[in-house]
Amino acid sequence: MRLNFIKPMEPELVEQPPKGDGWSHEVKFDGYRTQLIKDENGIRLYTKTGIDWTSKYRPTAAEAAKLKAESFVIEGEIIVTNDAGLSDFHALRSAITRRPQHLYLVAFDLLHLNGHDLRDMPLSDRREVLQALVPAGGHIQFSEALPGTGDAVYHLACEANLEGIVSKRLDSVYRSGSTMNWRKIKCYIEKEMDIIGVQRERGKPAMVLMADKGRYMGGAFVTFKADKRQALWDRVQGKVGAPPPKGLKMQKAEWLKPGLSGRVRFLKGEEQLRHAMLKDFWEDNDAGH
Template identity: 35%
Template sequence: MPDRIDPCLALLKPKPPKGSQWAFEVKWDGYRLAAHIEPSGVRILTRGGHDWTDRFPAIAAEARRLPVATAILDGEAVVFDERGRSDFGRLQQSLGGRGGKRMSREAVLMAFDLLYFDGRDLTGTELGARRHLLEGLVPAGGEEAIRLSEEIEADGDVLLRIACEHGLEGIIAKDRNSTYRSGRGGEWLKIKCIQSDGFAIVGYEKSTASFGGIGRLLLAARKGDELVYVGGVGTGFNERSAADLREQMDKLIIAKPAIDTGRKRNAVFVRPELVAEIEYRAWTHDGKLRHASYKGLREEQDTAAVYAVDLALKAG
């Protein structure tokens, strides 16, 4: 049984693909995890390969109850809001914020693939057969800490519209005939209702009227080997997330900005070590984020990549 398998990642596309070989699922908004089940015990690994078994006790306990001797489940850990939508900010708070060490008993693993099963490596097997085995192991429905991410029989365009109307992040399309390949090879595609990516925090503008005293975060993206300013975000905070964020930023204060942010009043600059997950609708003609909203801080263990702005502008 492999010690670890690098995950298959979805390639961002503007529209759903056409053709009967494409299967569709909801795009979950959480942390990518792999649950390794062996007779010796269960391990829960993050996308970057960190062992977070202790952070997700309910998922680990449910994995031990599954009727299988050896397996590797691929899925996304999520926490749902009151409307049944996965909420990245709630997941982060359940873990104690960025760098926190709390256990999340609320998190649920939405399992969408099976990479190893009863002594057999399934990565060379086509998706349709892997899904058939997964559905036998993790039944649809139920309220357990491991649930099946169900395949949805629908036209991709219709499904995307419905997902967006219900406030979901988007949909995933997967080639039923594809084997499991690590990386972003195009076998899996993601189509988003709203763009959501990681941006480096380079400072903030102070405000006495806002949560945590944060009027607006100042953000940067990658351009080649450098960081460039891409505007700010002043919405999406609540009292708790703003307080957590302010505590993290205050440890990183520097006298001069790390990059050129233009003239800013009441600005505090920080070393660009924190990566914020930001929702946004589009880019302005001069390369700034439009209608941006803060979702939370990305963990290093969840590969907190800073978005490449030149790619973003081409995609936009």
């Protein structure tokens, strides 16, 4: 019987790991969500949106063919690791074209096995069957749950410089689409960037607009107490009046002349600033910076 691509179940992004015992917590790998299918027509690997990428993942497909099952649908993440052993999203694209033998598929769920649809089984049971199917030591690996409470696992993941964790209800069934039964909690990082504009509208939280080495990154909230906030607006006042940067003719933004920088805290692993907050600021000629 031919198995079709199943639209993925997707975790919601939340701020805090869930509390209580009914959850498993896994590393959030920084890669491409991938579905691995085996049926009578052989092995196929699909992207998150259902595009067939088997030809890009030939070494993975060859290894998948050795798994001891007639047919399966496995969910995982294609990753490549850096020297520190962490998944490295930026190196992934070139690895796929230049060295696909270095790719890993980290398997985290099993939706179908030997003609049986497992999506109505609880997650904990699906993962137990999956773990037994995936041998240790290869380039297809089982995504181990990390022991401990959500808070502890999240803290350790961030300390280890990982992107974050995914927490999943142990008793949850598999349903395509977005769900709160799976939650992703991302780590934050801090970085120094240039403050190139501000948005101040009545009744809305104030934001500074940031650029990193000339690349526009988005906005960060200003949450300082009154005196520090006033000090920021005083600095801003002396720099207002720059033309809008190319491609950023945003309404209601005041653009600034160069020379003001800030330290921003934001979610790791995003192209643009998300959940970002300005932690400190200075003029580039200030002493101490």
